[in-house]
Amino acid sequence: MTAATTSEALSVKDQFPGLAGGWHYLDTGATAQKPQAVIDATVAAMGRDYATVHRGVYQRSAEMTLAFEAARRTTAKFIGAAEDEIVFTRGATEAINLVAQTWGRAHLKAGDRILLSTLEHHSNIVPWQLLAERTGVAIDVCPLTAAGTIDLEAAERILTPAHKLVAFAHVSNVLGSVLHVEHAAKLAHGVGAKLLIDGCQAAPRLALDMAALDCDFYAFSAHKLYGPTGIGVLFAKKALLDAMPPWQGGGAMIDRVTFAKTTFAPAPQRFEAGTPMIVEALGMAAAMDWLTGIGIARAEAHERALAATLRRELAARNDVTLFGPDDGLGIVSFALDGVHPHDLGTILDEEGPDGASVAIRAGHHCAQPLMDHLGVPATARASFGVYSDESDIEALLKGIERTRRIFG
CATH class of the missing domain: 3.90.1150.10 (Aspartate Aminotransferase, domain 1)
Structure with a gap:
């Protein structure tokens, strides 16, 4: 060497x-x-700066709320998206499950089809199988090329108007092979399907631009890009998020609650029930800033x-x-x-x-x-x-x- x-x-x-x-x-x-910069950011958020967000009227809570939403802006900038297209989740696994249980249950039915690939992580297989059991949707599997990349020529042959979703990994966690996302998006959209991308291995290694990739959903976890565990990101195009029903109910995701009826907050807050991962969000933003600096x-x-x-x-x-x-x-x-x-x-x-x-x-x-x-x-x-x-x-x-x- x-x-x-x-x-x-x-x-x-x-x-x-x-x-x-x-x-x-x-x-x-x-x-x-984790780099020291991320460790320092999480320690400060958990100690010196800690307070709840979106609830308190006292100064430190207001400051922490600003910092928390600044983390959303940092995330949006990191992947080339808008702030209101960013949902904080517990990780990529939860992000994919969120799509399956909200968009999937609302839009998929018996007779529809989903296309996955041979190299997918279980987190991009099992949520769709669970959905298939409940809805009757069918799952097809795209083969790989001899080199170990997702065979998009085969995908083009497989895809039909019955396919409503294509869910592929951006970078294989086993093979390191990289998907041509723009091509996959063109193929999916050509038959009227949406494209979800598992970006766990790509987010720490590739410059991301959601507008250029043109995928409909993109999921990744912070802990793989030098940030803390317990937080991840779901990107979804705004029109899709706005039309998706909430998944989990609780505080923060509501507009008004009565025993007769509950109305919900707009996206993305509608999908962030309960006290959010405050410290983790600030740690993730610090990791993105650190990596951007590198x-x-x-x-x-x-x-x-x-x-x-x-x-x-x-x-x-x-x-x-x-x-x-x-x-x-x-x-x-x-x-x-x-x-x-x-x-x-x-x-x-x-x-x-x-x-x-x-x-x-x-x-x-x-x-x-x-x-x-x-x-x-x-x-x-x-x-x-x-x-x-x-x-x-x-x-x-x-x-x-x-x-x-x-x-x-």
């Missing part, structure tokens, strides 16, 4: 307290470590270079099977012949002779249909972040060598 492989190298590792001590963290696809294009180039380097190193071995396209974004899944991924992950986590411990993901990655397609029960997955560097790859390769020696 040479420095040229990461010409866009970033030097930010020292901003991440969770990486102190030389830990080689290669599981960013599961959850990202430069999302630099982050993408950095992670692409690291993934390409690791794929090249693993491809040189005759005992490794690689999955996914050569240009996968920040994620490399592989199998070491004769070694279960769980065994590899366990050995990598043990300190080797040089004291290095490496964290990877080993399992089906909440994508069991994709594992069935690949013909494996599980894969080992190394996923990079802005804090990753060549030393992490070197430690992983040494750990693989040590594992091979243990297994003979």
